[in-house]
Amino acid sequence: MTNKLGCIGGGQMGEALIKGILQSGLYPKEQIVVADPDADRRQFLEQTYSVATSGNSADVWLTSDTVILAVKPQVMGRLLRRDKDHVSERHLIITIAAGLPLSFYNDCLNARAYRIIRVMPNTPALVLEGASALSGNENVTATDLQQAIGIFNSVGKAIVVAEEYLDAVTGLSGSGPAYVFTFTEAMIDAGVKCGLPRNVAEALTLQTILGSVNLLRQSGEHPAVQRARVTSPGGTTIAGLHVLERAGFSGIIIDAVEAATRRSLELGGKR
Ligand SMILES: NC(=O)C1=CN([C@@H]2O[C@H](COP(=O)(O)OP(=O)(O)OC[C@H]3O[C@@H](n4cnc5c(N)ncnc54)[C@H](O)[C@@H]3O)[C@@H](O)[C@H]2O)C=CC1
Numbered sequence: 423m424t425n426k427l428g429c430i431g432g433g434q435m436g437e438a439l440i441k442g443i444l445q446s447g448l449y450p451k452e453q454i455v456v457a458d459p460d461a462d463r464r465q466f467l468e469q470t471y472s473v474a475t476s477g478n479s480a481d482v483w484l485t486s487d488t489v490i491l492a493v494k495p496q497v498m499g500r501l502l503r504r505d506k507d508h509v510s511e512r513h514l515i516i517t518i519a520a521g522l523p524l525s526f527y528n529d530c531l532n533a534r535a536y537r538i539i540r541v542m543p544n545t546p547a548l549v550l551e552g553a554s555a556l557s558g559n560e561n562v563t564a565t566d567l568q569q570a571i572g573i574f575n576s577v578g579k580a581i582v583v584a585e586e587y588l589d590a591v592t593g594l595s596g597s598g599p600a601y602v603f604t605f606t607e608a609m610i611d612a613g614v615k616c617g618l619p620r621n622v623a624e625a626l627t628l629q630t631i632l633g634s635v636n637l638l639r640q641s642g643e644h645p646a647v648q649r650a651r652v653t654s655p656g657g658t659t660i661a662g663l664h665v666l667e668r669a670g671f672s673g674i675i676i677d678a679v680e681a682a683t684r685r686s687l688e689l690g691g692k693r
C-alpha cells in the first residue's frame with residue numbers, strides 16, 4: 423500500500439498539475455513520481471520540481487495507488503495495452519485525455535472492475551486557477567471521487583458532471599485558455615496599433631481582463647448587464663461593439679467552442 427501520486431506523461435498538462443499540486447501542498451515532492459520516455463523532459467522535471475521520474479511507466483503503476491494518465495489520446499491505447507499487467511484493482515486511475523470515453527479504458531485493460539475517473543482540467547492549474555470537470559465510472563466510490571475532487575480543487579475549481587458533458591467541457595474550458603490568450607494578444611496589439619507603448623498596452627489589457635472577470639464574479643450579474651454599464655449612449659464602446667458584432671464575434675466564439683467539442687468527440691471515435 424502506498425499513498426504516492428503517479429503521473430504518466432510529464433508534458434504541458436502533466437507539469438501544470440504537478441506544479442499546482444506541489445504549490446498547494448496536497449502532496450509533498452517525495453510522494454510524486456512521473457513517467458515520461460523523453461529524457462530531457464525527465465531531467466527538467468527532476469531539476470525544477472525535485473520529483474522522482476522514470477522512463478518506464480511500469481514504475482508508476484508499481485509505486486502509486488493513484489495514477490494520473492496525462493499522455494495524448496492518440497498514444498493512450500498503446501500505453502494501456504502495454505501496461506495492463508501492471509494495473510490492478512488497487513489503482514485509482516485518473517485520466518485527463520481529451521475525448522476518450524471511460525469505456526475506452528476498461529476495453530484496453532480487458533477489465534470491468536477498475537476505478538477510473540475522467541477529468542478535463544486546464545493549464546491555469548499552473549497558478550492554482552484551473553477549471554476542471556470530472557466524471558467517474560460505475561466502480562468509483564464516493565471516497566475516490568472525493569480524492570479526485572481534492573486533487574483538482576487543489577489546483578483550482580473542480581466540479582462533477584455527467585460523462586456526456588465532458589466533450590463540451592473540453593471545447594469550452596479545456597481549450598478555453600487558448601481562446602483567452604488569443605483575445606489577449608489581439609487586445610495588446612490593438613493598443614499598440616492605436617499608439618500605446620507595448621508595455622502599457624500589456625499592463626492595461628491584463629488588468630482589464632482580470633478586473634472584468636472579478637466584477638462579474640463579485641456582482642453575480644449577467645455579462646449583458648455589465649456590458650450595458652460600459653456602453654454610454656453615442657459613446658466609444660458602442661462604436662467598438664458595433665464592429666465586433668458586425669464581424670460575428672459572438673458567433674465565431676460559439677463556432678470555435680463547437681469545433682473543439684466536435685474534435686473531442688472525434689478523438690473518442692464518436693464522430
Ligand atoms: N495541454 C492542455 O491544455 C490540456 C491537455 N489535456 C490532455 O492532457 C494530455 C497531455 O496533453 P499535453 O500535456 O498537452 O501533451 P504533451 O505532448 O505536452 O505531453 C505528453 C507527454 O507524454 C509523454 N509520453 C508519450 N508517450 C508516453 C508513454 N508511453 N509513457 C509516458 N509518457 C509518455 C510525452 O513525452 C510528453 O511529454 C492529453 O491527453 C490532452 O488531451 C487536457 C486538458 C488540457
Ligand SMILES: O=C(O)[C@@H]1CCC=N1
Pocket residue numbers: 520592596597
Ligand atoms: O488541444 C487539446 O487537445 C488539449 C485538450 C484540451 C486542451 N488541450
